[in-house]
Amino acid sequence: MPLTPLHDRVIVRAAQPEEVSKGGIILPDTAKEKPQQGEIIAVGPGKVTEDGKTVALQVKVGDKVLYGKYSGTEVSIDGEDLLIMRESDVFAVVK
Numbered sequence: 001m002p003l004t005p006l007h008d009r010v011i012v013r014a015a016q017p018e019e020v021s022k023g024g025i026i027l028p029d030t031a032k033e034k035p036q037q038g039e040i041i042a043v044g045p046g047k048v049t050e051d052g053k054t055v056a057l058q059v060k061v062g063d064k065v066l067y068g069k070y071s072g073t074e075v076s077i078d079g080e081d082l083l084i085m086r087e088s089d090v091f092a093v094v095k
Contacts, residue, residue, distance in 0.1 A: 008047035012038040012083040037066050057087050064094040
């Protein structure tokens with residue numbers, strides 16, 4: 001990974017949007033919803049507190065997570081679309 005997040009940020013690879021609806025209808029690109037689930041592929045060192053201590057992140061590389069629909073900043077690295085977001089934008093870890 002040529003990208004390393006800083007502080008309490010994480011890099012997420014979003015899950016692929018569904019191609020077919022539950023009823024079997026093939027969805028065009030304009031009807032697909034943005035995924036709200038993805039996999040963490042890189043994490044920063046942690047949040048620095050006011051007294052200079054670093055608090056480690058609760059998520060780790062490989063975790064499958066849920067996040068807000070419009071969370072993060074979209075970037076394209078080596079042709080792959082990724083999201084950079086703060087750990088606080090992550091709602092839950094999927095087990």
